[in-house]
Amino acid sequence: xxxxxxxxxxxxxxxxxxxxxxxxxxxxxxxxxxxxxxxxxxxxxxxxxxxxxxxxxxxxxxxxxxxxxxxxxxxxxxxxxxxxxxxxxxxxxxxxxxxxxxxxxxxxxxxxxxxxxxxxxxxxxxxxxxxxxxxxxxxxxxxxxxxxxxxxxxxxxxxxxxxxxxxxxxxxxxxxxxxxxxxxxxxxx
Numbered sequence: 001x002x003x004x005x006x007x008x009x010x011x012x013x014x015x016x017x018x019x020x021x022x023x024x025x026x027x028x029x030x031x032x033x034x035x036x037x038x039x040x041x042x043x044x045x046x047x048x049x050x051x052x053x054x055x056x057x058x059x060x061x062x063x064x065x066x067x068x069x070x071x072x073x074x075x076x077x078x079x080x081x082x083x084x085x086x087x088x089x090x091x092x093x094x095x096x097x098x099x100x101x102x103x104x105x106x107x108x109x110x111x112x113x114x115x116x117x118x119x120x121x122x123x124x125x126x127x128x129x130x131x132x133x134x135x136x137x138x139x140x141x142x143x144x145x146x147x148x149x150x151x152x153x154x155x156x157x158x159x160x161x162x163x164x165x166x167x168x169x170x171x172x173x174x175x176x177x178x179x180x181x182x183x184x185x186x187x188x189x
Contacts, residue, residue: 004147004174006185008045012118013038016103016125016132016153018087019053021080026126026154032084034152034178035124039087041182048116051089052096052103054131055081101134110142120145122181123173124152129160133168146173149181 015035023032042049081097083089096107103109113121121144125132132153139146148169155161169175176184 002174004176004181004184006120006147008042008047008185010118011120011122012048012050012113012116013042014050014052014103014109014121014123014125014135015039015087016052016123016135017054017127018051018084018125019055019080020082020084021076022054022126023084026156028126028154031124031126031152031154032086034149035084036086036088037178037182038122038124038149038152041185042122048094048113048118050094050096050103050109050112051083051087052098052109052125052131052135053081053083054099055097101130102138103131103135104138104142113144118144120147122147122149124149126154127160128153128155129164130155133164136169136172140172147181148173148175149178150175151177 018032018035023029039049041047083095089095094112096103096109098105098107100106121139123132123136123139123146132148136146136148148165150165153161155164165175
């Protein structure tokens with residue numbers, strides 16, 4: 001494993017869909033807890049944090065391609081798009097609202113990262129094989145270095161989680177657990 005050499009002035013924490021409506025579906029509080037540790041480190045190091053959530057204005061802005069497996073029809077609870085309170089989202093944090101799987105298409109995430117001189121993103125959230133992987137593929141195509149925090153992400157099944165972490169992420173970035181990331185990067189400025 002090569003060293004991370006994290007420069008927090010050029011690295012952003014990008015958290016995908018850690019909102020109440022989605023984290024309740026996955027029932028995995030561990031992911032939110034691990035992500036909260038990363039938020040704390042980035043706050044201590046004055047790093048840039050981008051909270052990404054998926055939400056829709058009226059449903060007409062959602063993608064609706066013809067597929068063999070149609071999207072589940074969901075009725076969204078009132079707190080659907082609220083970010084998990086454990087993350088301590090504040091006014092200094094940047095919040096991105098996306099309307100599809102990836103966080104780059106149709107948003108100004110790339111613009112905000114580039115204006116800050118960011119060349120590396122630390123990525124976590126849910127779902128590993130949908131929102132996280134969709135964003136990771138876009139970030140790869142935009143030329144970002146990526147660090148995937150594997151215990152701060154979850155998928156609907158172990159197979160889906162394993163597929164992204166075994167076959168996709170190692171080809172486009174580096175994989176670490178929360179503790180490994182903190183141990184390697186936490187002592188650096």
